[in-house]
Amino acid sequence: MKTILAKEKIYKPSLDAVKEAASRISKVVLKTPLANSFTYSKRFEANVMLKREDLQQVRSYKIRGAYNKISSLPQEQLAKGVICASAGNHAQGVAFACNKLQAKGVIYMPITTPRQKVEQTQMFGGEWVEVVLKGDTFDDSFKSAMKHRDQHGLVFIHPFDDEKVIEGQATIALEILEQADAPIDYIFAPLGGGGLLAGVSSVFKQLSPNTKIIGVEPAGAASMTSSLNEGKVIELAEIERFVDGAAVQKVGSRNFAICQQNLDDMVCLPEGKICQTILDLYNKDAIVVEPAGAMAISALDLYAEEIKGKNVVCMVSGSNNDITRTAEIKERALLYAGIKHYFIVSFPQRAGALREFVAKVLGPNDDITHFEYSKKHHRENGPAVVGIELNNPADFEPLVERMKRKNFYGEYLNDKPNLFQFLV
Template structure:
């Protein structure tokens, strides 16, 4: 698909994209966040791409690409594959430019995202739900492109898309009074990081641009480490906006040269950030949008006293996922623990467990007997939420001393997934 010459987006091309996007993509605010600034003793700014009309930066690349097509390509229509934000950007662009688009989405895509795509595209888009993963949708989309001579709008591995996403970088530089020391950018397929890092490389070369991926989908980090674009065998799809098995060839080549560093963040940490941003700042971020803020914890010594910006890439969070987000956050913080509890064969064992084994602030959040018969003596799977991490050791000691301890499930992922 691509030649061997490495493509780097020029400032002229990105400035041209900015002109194309005038009146379509919002110039999003760069807000200083007082809470984070105080917490990290640094100047922390958030580039609020979650405030775009489609609630993510994806409108920039999608519109820039579709607008650049020839009259014949526009007449034939376009196709894309996306699990969410790119689909919304494409749908909105199709309606604005009055071009017909077919959008392939994986069947498990949250209903809220499918409805948003339909709302933005109106009668200019057709949505096809197919396959279990983005890769399945991608294959179906490419097939239709080939058969019907339509243009495929790639979510990240495309020059015009990268140039469109690069406009986030131009705006950032424009909004800053003084240069940044650090810029944290979420990375999925690499379109945003490729575009933005190209701008900073040319206009603010001293800024350390750091790419952030979910721990369960480190495709860019793996590729940069291997010095070759590497496809991962499996990915954890929780951070759906940034979980790709393989980054773009174009984006890999650019990020390899431009990024100061590539790092990963555990999914549980991302969940903590989502809850904190909502509860403390009244800001809704999706998992991918929380990556750049989540990573601050791992750089707290380095960024002290520095000027730092985090790109908040999107806010398309499905509210039905809140219990899962809370659970992952508690597990990550070591406040939620699952045990197999074996009740001793003595009268009142359950009452004894609740009254004497549990600490005053411990809460049972999950309880299920493993056998439906012989309940009094059968083992049970018990989920316990603690007030403090330090409450775990004494709890386990009390369970062992009184012969209640069966097994600890948090460290046993296979059994954990099976039982919970």
């Protein structure tokens, strides 16, 4: 990690401020379990514990920071109303707080936000909130919300770059240290804008300085990793929006300064790897999580040797997942695992060509899962887009060799994003 070069004083949440936040939110926010994971403890030969923030009323930790911020506003500010921008979880926290405190709120969300998160936001806010869908990314919504704030004099509730929000998220650390029955060696937590890790890392550095703090973000939106590498906050021109709870183009300046000093490591994970963890948690532990909620656990195998015999905490940050995304989650997981492959196959335009492909090219355990073909007259060969699911990643090279030997091979599509986007 690079050190801070600036001479100005860096904001860090004090323990007194975090304890005050814990008291303020205590009647609204649940003290979520710190549960031992039999599955991951056995796999990694460690004591792996899951901090289950997915069990909050709004199904994510975001209620902590949102409620702490809004409930701390002076009455004259609260009376004017509040406004926020969010990819979903912060929106639900703000909506819940507005309803509870009977304060008017306007909530901007990207048009691409899963419907489940939009509906939940409207449900938690009731008559007290107005939801506005604007822009393709969080950053688009953020800019629109700031214009609305300036026009109507509302108080903006930032999802991560705000002192009261950071202090609210930091209350998770107090709970973990209270619940753990032994010193914690490692803590893994997801990172989007950085509010969660800024708060949690600050508490741990003061109360448990020997704990290794590992931040985890999606490879397609590696805004913190990029900023740490550059030694300053930078804005990514483009991001992959799949991990919507952690897909931001620019991290918070306060959070960057804190994380730059506090994090022991920063990990970027492929979205497909995160998808496999989502499926594993559901199939093996009956835990439903959103992509951001699976990130911390997804990083464990990168530290398999280091965490053996250690006490490890993983933040399960949220469970606001839309069931309609299941097919895409499975597809991304299979692609990452090297099980699913797409090709342009060149079929001779004669009877029996497909039968020959199935009988002499496909392996005994290979399965065609996608097939698009249109016969072209007056040509010797006709292209088809074929999706093939393998039983084992090792079967890929032999499959390609057979396709080439039998003159069926046209083009491999998995590594051609401009074409591949039409399939996945």
